[in-house]
Amino acid sequence: MAIDHKQIHEFGWLQGSIFSLADSAELIASAHWHPLPEGHELPAGTRLVIASHSCDVVSPSAMERYIEVCPAAPLPTQETLGQFGYARDPRRLRIAVNIEGQAVLHELCAPMRFVVGRAVLAERRPDPDAWITEEDLDHYTFWLSARVRRRSFPNALDQRIGTDSHKRIRKTLSKVESDIEALLYSLSTEKELGEEETYRMRVILLAKPEAAANTAKLEVLETVRDKIEEILSDKPGVEVEVVDLASSARMSVATAASYKNWGFEDLSLEADIKP
Known part of the structure; x- marks a missing residue:
């Protein structure tokens, strides 16, 4: 029919x-x-x-x-x-x-x-x-x-970073939610590693072009970047190679494709800004 x-x-x-x-x-x-x-x-x-x-x-x-x-x-x-x-x-x-x-x-x-x-x-x-x-x-x-598209760290990495650190990063990002596009990350492996093995991680705080071009806002974003690096720096079994701050206007498609979204998109929704 x-x-x-x-x-x-x-x-x-x-x-x-x-x-x-x-x-x-x-x-x-x-x-x-x-x-x-x-x-x-x-x-x-x-x-x-x-x-x-x-x-x-x-x-x-x-x-x-x-x-x-x-x-x-x-x-x-x-x-x-x-x-x-x-x-x-x-x-x-x-x-x-x-x-x-x-x-x-x-x-x-x-x-x-x-x-x-x-x-x-x-x-x-x-x-x-x-x-x-x-x-x-x-x-x-x-x-x-x-439901089908969100961050999924290996369980071993999630445990090493810890729930409290996720909350601290979220709270830190909430100070600049209107000036950022996303928090991106790249891992050395998505596999579940043993205790003797280390995850290597690269992180990018992706700023909106207008915020990156504003001296006052850029200073605040740099402080947020440093805070995120501080939160992640002392985690056993996690080596943070770099926490970078970049403008979305200057990020190439190839670079963006090698990173994933950390998954704090709801900050944009809460600030009444579409993700």
Whole structure:
């Protein structure tokens, strides 16, 4: 049976579109693969949000038989974004869903995502009284991508650097989040090394061109670079060859390709700057 992609487009279904309460309850109850972990129940008022890319949602391709959806559970009024706002956590996200003009905080869990037949979109309309702001939609799509594209150090290296050092680096970067593009790193190996072996690491604090050209901002960035080097310098089994400061305007494609992003992109989101 052909999927009526023209009807889906006419109804306005896109990534981030929200199902009505009734449709959400029906689709959750009839899901072939139940999204809930054992012992977990979704509260009343849970709505499904489309996670699939908009192009796949309205595609004329017969290959696109399914779409992915994610349950968004309403939270009590006393709850806040906490550590789950701004796409900080790749497994849980808190964003506001506007329901009849009132912002209600909802929580989404990545492991609860599941698929439904795309044909259902030609039989239902998005809830006209429930929507996500453009800013929160940016957070949502960034959060979706973080499920499969984020920093992954070897476990041995992660343990040597330590959680506290990651937090200290994050706190240090938060002072200059509007002036940097990313924190990049390059490792001598991605393998799990034994205690007697050493990871060699190169790090680049990548500044925005306008910040690198500003003397006052450049001085602050140099201080941040020195602090990062200090944090990493005394880790056993980790040799930091260099912590460099560079302008993104002067970095070649070849150099950029040899580095990976450390993964503090959520700082940009928190500062209301798109990554």
